[in-house]
Every structure is written in C-alpha cells, then in structure tokens.
Amino acid sequence: MKKEIISVFVENKANVLTRIVSLFGRRGFNIDSLTVSATNDPSISRITVVFIGNDQSLSQILTQTRKLEVVKDIFTLEKESSLYRELLLMKVSADKKVRSAIKEIVDIYRGKIISLSKDSLIVELTGAPEKLDGFMDLMDCYEIIEVCRTGITGISRGPLSNTDSDD
Structure with a gap:
C-alpha cells in the first residue's frame, strides 16, 4: 500500500x-x-x-x-514527474521568550509570520508535504494552539495526459 x-x-x-x-x-x-x-x-x-x-x-x-x-x-500524479505543494497555517503560543527561536525555525523553512499578538503568532508555510511535516516535527516542542493544512495539490511537469487529444 x-x-x-x-x-x-x-x-x-x-x-x-x-x-x-x-x-x-x-x-x-x-x-x-x-x-x-x-x-x-x-x-x-x-x-x-x-x-x-x-x-x-x-x-x-x-x-x-x-x-x-x-x-x-x-x-x-507520479512523484518523479510531478510537483506537489501544500499550505500550512499554524498558530503557536509565543511570549517574548520564545518568539526569536520560533522565528529562526520559520526563517529556515522559508515561512512567514503573518500575525503576531502578545501571546501567540501565526505562521504561513508552503511547500512539499514532507517539508511541512518536518516543520511540524520541529515545532512540536512549542505549544501549538491550532493547525490548518490545505491538503496536497499537484501538477505534472510534462504534458497534461495522453487523453488530451480525445476532445
């Protein structure tokens, strides 16, 4: 499987x-x-x-x-000939003490902090599902309040398919 x-x-x-x-x-x-x-x-x-x-x-x-x-x-969509992407939004409890450490992780993964309040922040990250999984593993030591993932979308690198000429 x-x-x-x-x-x-x-x-x-x-x-x-x-x-x-x-x-x-x-x-x-x-x-x-x-x-x-x-x-x-x-x-x-x-x-x-x-x-x-x-x-x-x-x-x-x-x-x-x-x-x-x-x-x-x-x-x-075969892995070898396709690109997959996904969007992750993550709300993390973040006081002044941990914000810089979280920002470093976000920067390494090329994410963005899109919202900041006194006690939390929201991170936006896009990429391959494996990248998002890795980010979530690293963030596991922080208090994650909420996570939302869009699910995978993908596109083939070459021609759409061999049935395009049938229409």
Whole structure:
C-alpha cells in the first residue's frame, strides 16, 4: 500500500464533487486529502485526491471514475514527474521568550509570520508535504494552539495526459 495522488478534471457544475467523493466511499477508499480548484478554463475544475492504495485499487478507482460523464480526464500524479505543494497555517503560543527561536525555525523553512499578538503568532508555510511535516516535527516542542493544512495539490511537469487529444 502506498500514497496515491490522482488529478481529475471535471465539469464545473453543482454536485460533481459529491459524485466523485461518493464513488470513493462506495468502493471503500478513505480520502486522505482533497483539493478542488479552478483551471484556466472556467467550465472545468481540477480535483486532486490523495488516498492509500495498491496498484489494483488505483486501477479500479481510475477506471470507475473515468466512467462518470462529468469527468473530462483523470490521471495519476507520479512523484518523479510531478510537483506537489501544500499550505500550512499554524498558530503557536509565543511570549517574548520564545518568539526569536520560533522565528529562526520559520526563517529556515522559508515561512512567514503573518500575525503576531502578545501571546501567540501565526505562521504561513508552503511547500512539499514532507517539508511541512518536518516543520511540524520541529515545532512540536512549542505549544501549538491550532493547525490548518490545505491538503496536497499537484501538477505534472510534462504534458497534461495522453487523453488530451480525445476532445
């Protein structure tokens, strides 16, 4: 079993996301991360889904999802030929004594402190999921108040897919 990341281009219509997510649920797949975004074409949305599976389950979910009439294209975002990014917002308890130490960690990870109050700060960090995991591990020794992660979004480095010419 490994982490699978797929990209699904769908018609930008009501209830499309529900149909995609329901298909995963009916097949017994748990979605670890889900992002939806606009594309350069206003009639098409991009859904990035992360789940744990094997080659057989990946093949099954690709085949079943492809059959939905609202799906324009679907493909796997392979780690070797794709870029993944995620956004992290983290609120940390930070009095004057620990602020500089936290700022050093944030600077090393090329993050930003986007809000500061007397007793806390909010960090914004973008990057590969592994980078965010590493940052969270280092910040674990501080009092983390709240964390919000967007989930993975990705894009292939080369051509979109081999089905682009079918339309």
